[in-house]
Amino acid sequence: MTIQFPAPLGDSVLFASVAHYHCATGRFETPIFPLDPSGAYRYVWHAIGHPALLSWLNPDCSNAGGFFALSVVLASTFALAYLVVARQRGAVAGLLFAAVVFALQAKQGFRPESTAVLLVLGAEWLRHAGKTTPWLLVAGLLAWTQPTTLILYAAFAALSSDAALRQRLATTALQWLPLSIALHLTLWWAYPYPIADLLQGLSAQGRIFAQRDDGSVFNYLVRSDFFPLFGLAFAAVYGGSVWRRWPLLGLLPLLWxxxxxxxxxxxxxxxxxxxxxxxxxxxxxxxTGPAEHGRRMALLCGVALLACAGLIQSTLRDAGSWLQYGSSMASAISHERRLAEQGLVACTVPPWFTLMHPAADFLPSHVPTLRACPTAAESSRRDLVHAVALRRRTDAVACEARAGDPGRAWIPHVFQSDSGYSFSVCPAALPR
Known part of the structure; x- marks a missing residue:
């Protein structure tokens, strides 16, 4: 597939690989993030709803099919976002809101938040339409898609609810409660691994992420590649919500x-x-009155401008890969084969190489490592290092630039992101 947008962004490739392997083998697995307590490749450190959806939407279990599946999610969300706003605010407001949502999903790429956004939009539409039972069923699916989103959304719904909603919940409890229980028992029964392993994996993932120090508030919330000033935009929108409903201040501890x-x-x-x-x-x-209405529309326009800037940035990043390498996946496979013809074997590779090899080809490692990597003939070992990781290597000067047009070699390095398809061939880092 020539146009692969959005490129697997950061750790979103973890979820892309789970969906890819599930489509091909029926197993939820990935070798990249080895938190399976059994030592296997089982995907037991996150909910399975999102990769399952991408797997089912992939028509032929190919890489192109994976991008098609994500495109279906993005397009469906765009349409829903437009409709829920355009009916009240008009077409322009609907398009601006849909553009913001699309940019946020494109920034997340294959991460489960892309599906979570679709679910919360659907849940909010059902809630305001007075369809209590469908609302709770759709919201409940977040538990199997992105559990953190379920917690935040449940807190928001509780803090923003009015007497009419609470009355509906009470009077329809005999309808929605049995259906909700039946839904989750069914999903629990269908879950392919012991629930205890999932809970252990979620706990291990939480501990690891709590110790992360690979970024700052400036990098992730101010600079925020592919949606600039995201943190400031969030603060402005949250502030506007609190101004309207002061109980939403109760979200602050969760947000922190x-x-x-x-x-x-x-x-x-x-x-x-x-x-x-x-x-x-x-x-x-x-x-709200005309003045408050104007302020909210101005806020929407400002956020939409940031969203458009992010989309332009991500398109430039991916366009650089397309211009330099053509079909990125095919080009990478071809380059790997040329190395083999020279008697060189790849060891560590960029995470998106898991979309081109069976899971069994990799050792379980946070840094994807091919099993074919030789242990004795060290002179034949090579690492395929993506742009960001290259900056952290002491032997970077000994690395050979990947084949391509040297006139555009700067493009994949413009952004602090490992989502571009570029890589360099380096002597293997030892000891391993």
Whole structure:
């Protein structure tokens, strides 16, 4: 596939590989993030809903099919975002809101927040339509897609609920409660691994992420590649929501814990950002007055400008890969084969190489390492190092630039992201 957008961004490739392997083998697995307590490749450190959806939407279990599946999610969310706002605010407001949502999803790429955004939009539409049972069922699916989003969304719904909603919940409890229990028992029964392993994996992942120090508030919330000033935009939207509903101040401890405490986990805030912005836009002009209506539309326009800037940035990044390497996956496979013809064997590789090899070809490692890597003939070992990791290597000067047009070699290095398809061939880092 020539146009692969959005490129697997950061750790979103973990989820892309899970979906890819599930489509091909029926197993939820990936060798990249080895948190399986059994030592295997089982995907037991996150919910399975998102990779399952991408797997089912992939028509032929190919890489191109994987991008097609994500495109279906993005297009469906764009249409829903437009409809829920355009009905009250008009076509222009609907398009601006949909553009913001699309940019946020494109920034997340294959991460589960992309599906979580679709679910929270659907849940909010059902909630405001008075469809209590479908609302709770759709919201409950977040537990199997992105559990953190479920916690944040449940807190938002509780703090923003009114007497009418609470009354509906009470009077329809005999309808939604048995159905909700049946839904989750069915999903629990269908889950392919012991639930205890999932809980252990989620706990291990939480401990690891709490210790991350690979970024700062500036990098993730201010500079924020592919959606600049994301943290400031979130603060503005949250402030507007609190101004309208002061009980939403109760979200602050949760926001700090799941988003700001470890800046690298900013993605937990993305679905809630969409919900808060939608909540502001839902208020009728007759309820807020013309001045407040104008301020909210100005806020929407400002956020939409940031979204468009992020989309331009990510398109430039990916266009650089397309111009330099053509079909990125095919080019990478070809380059790997040329190395083999020279008697050289790849050891560590960029994470997106898991989309081109069976899971069994890799050792379980946070840095993807091919099993074919020789242990004795060290002179034949080579690492394929992506742009960001290259900056951390002491032997970077000994690395050979990947074949391509040297006139555009700077493009993949413009952004502090490992999402470009470029890599360099380096002497293997030893000892291993």
């Amino acid at each position: 814990y799941v988003g700001f405490r470890v800046p690298a986990t900013y993605y937990n805030l993305v679905p809630l950002f969409v919900v808060l912005l939608l909540d502001l836009l839902r208020a009728r002009r007759s309820e």
